Amino acid sequence: MKYKKFISSFLALICLTLLLPAQSADDIPIQVKRLGERVIVLKETFMENNVVAIASKKGLVVVDTTGLPSTAAKMRKIIEKEFDRKDFVYVINTHHHWDHSFGNQVFADAVVVGHERCLEPMRRDAGFMPRRVEGLKQNLERQKQRLEGLTPDSEEAKSTRTDIATLKRALADYSEGFVSTPPAIIFNDRMNLNLGDMTFKLYYFGRAHSGSDILIHVPEEGLLLTGDLFLDEGWLPLFAGQPVLDIPRWIEVLKAVLDGEDEIKQVIPAHQHFWNRERLAMWRDYIVKLWNGVNAAKAEGLDFAAVQNRFPLEEKYSYLKELGHTGSELQRFQSRNVEAFWRQLFESAAAVVEKTITESGIQAAIEKYHELKAKQEKKYYFGENDFNALGYRLLMNRKVKEAIEVFKLNVQAFPDSWNVYDSLGEAYLVNGDTELAVKYYKKSLELNPENNNAKETLKRLEKK
Ligand SMILES: [Zn+2]
Numbered sequence: 470m471k472y473k474k475f476i477s478s479f480l481a482l483i484c485l486t487l488l489l490p491a492q493s494a495d496d497i498p499i500q501v502k503r504l505g506e507r508v509i510v511l512k513e514t515f516m517e518n519n520v521v522a523i524a525s526k527k528g529l530v531v532v533d534t535t536g537l538p539s540t541a542a543k544m545r546k547i548i549e550k551e552f553d554r555k556d557f558v559y560v561i562n563t564h565h566h567w568d569h570s571f572g573n574q575v576f577a578d579a580v581v582v583g584h585e586r587c588l589e590p591m592r593r594d595a596g597f598m599p600r601r602v603e604g605l606k607q608n609l610e611r612q613k614q615r616l617e618g619l620t621p622d623s624e625e626a627k628s629t630r631t632d633i634a635t636l637k638r639a640l641a642d643y644s645e646g647f648v649s650t651p652p653a654i655i656f657n658d659r660m661n662l663n664l665g666d667m668t669f670k671l672y673y674f675g676r677a678h679s680g681s682d683i684l685i686h687v688p689e690e691g692l693l694l695t696g697d698l699f700l701d702e703g704w705l706p707l708f709a710g711q712p713v714l715d716i717p718r719w720i721e722v723l724k725a726v727l728d729g730e731d732e733i734k735q736v737i738p739a740h741q742h743f744w745n746r747e748r749l750a751m752w753r754d755y756i757v758k759l760w761n762g763v764n765a766a767k768a769e770g771l772d773f774a775a776v777q778n779r780f781p782l783e784e785k786y787s788y789l790k791e792l793g794h795t796g797s798e799l800q801r802f803q804s805r806n807v808e809a810f811w812r813q814l815f816e817s818a819a820a821v822v823e824k825t826i827t828e829s830g831i832q833a834a835i836e837k838y839h840e841l842k843a844k845q846e847k848k849y850y851f852g853e854n855d856f857n858a859l860g861y862r863l864l865m866n867r868k869v870k871e872a873i874e875v876f877k878l879n880v881q882a883f884p885d886s887w888n889v890y891d892s893l894g895e896a897y898l899v900n901g902d903t904e905l906a907v908k909y910y911k912k913s914l915e916l917n918p919e920n921n922n923a924k925e926t927l928k929r930l931e932k933k
Pocket residue numbers: 564566678679697
């Protein structure tokens with residue numbers, strides 16, 4: 470996914486920055502767009518974040534704070550200047566992700582507001598910071614080498630240097646003085662913030678992109694802020710970001726904001742270009758139609774393969790191609806969504822297996838897997854990605870033997886998938902079984918000659 474690619478190149482770039490001067494505040498690229506007397510949008514050109522600042526009678530409200538405290542600090546200055554006041558009352562996070570909340574600390578005088586599911590992951594952020602910094606440094610090293618290979622005046626080198634300067638700043642931000650700042654006011658369903666001359670209506674959207682996503686509706690300004698839920702440029706609408714999706718809730722919330730009495734003049738996602746009501750309504754239709762469709766298909770007794778074929782992406786969504794998405798990206802997007810919606814109608818076999826491993830050990834879990842598959846296949850969903858993710862969770866918790874067994878089950882179930890062999894190879898490698906690791910990486914490469922991870926790992930193993 471592009472998003473992922475971007476993050477890794479972001480991480481990658483940090484390393485080079487050690488060679489170059491850090492950006493001064495003057496060099497931080499921020500565009501300011503005024504939407505009216507009381508609303509401005511600040512755009513950080515690096516991640517294309519949209520930070521919305523609204524001047525209410527009771528004080529200034531900021532929605533999202535980017536991933537860099539130094540960027541947030543510059544934005545704060547701009548906001549103060551634009552409105553000629555400094556009385557920040559609230560920072561609202563559209564969801565907990567780092568690139569929306571790491572700048573919270575800059576607004577320590579305001580109260581941070583967010584969904585209750587922000588708390589746990591945001592508290593964890595501080596603990597993960599040393600690892601994040603380490604990853605950034607390593608990637609910087611790789612990036613340094615990359616720049617050496619580029620022609621100095623080429624566009625690529627130029628943009629690499631800009632990114633590098635930003636990344637150096639990120640490393641400085643994260644190495645010194647980062648303070649995890651989770652919400653002090655939380656809610657779990659809906660909440661209204663009364664700001665005197667305007668109201669902020671906050672709706673929990675349900676588990677979708679991050680688990681903590683909310684919609685923010687400011688009727689007096691005709692604004693609807695949608696976080697990372699509805700993006701179509703660079704990214705695609707992320708409906709399948711969580712294993713469990715609260716689809717009926719999404720539909721209910723969208724109905725409340727789209728069909729309510731208040732006019733929506735502007736829909737502002739947390740990245741990239743603005744939307745309008747019509748575009749959001751079009752994606753609401755997408756959700757409703759697909760949800761009703763998979764429910765009907767289940768009632769008819771269809772299997773997953775038949776379901777995949779029944780729901781191609783409708784013509785009206787091909788506008789996404791004009792925004793740079795390729796046909797195959799859109800196909801993948803659609804099949805991921807169909808799978809994600811379909812699986813909501815079943816219980817997760819991987820969840821049962823995981824629970825059995827914890828309670829009774831791997832042998833009992835393998836037996837449970839086969840039992841479910843033989844007797845209750847219609848009730849359970851046996852997702853390739855579910856079992857793959859379970860295997861990696863086990864690996865991370867140093868349950869290597871268990872991980873190997875789970876990956877083996879996945880290889881049996883999906884013998885044509887290159888990814889399951891790659892995962893099994895990795896688990897064997899962690900376990901020190903080099904021969905078996907080589908065997909499965911080779912198998913993976915055979916099925917997908919573009920599997921660079923397998924290529925590089927095999928090269929490394931052959932050197933030894
Ligand atoms: Zn996000």
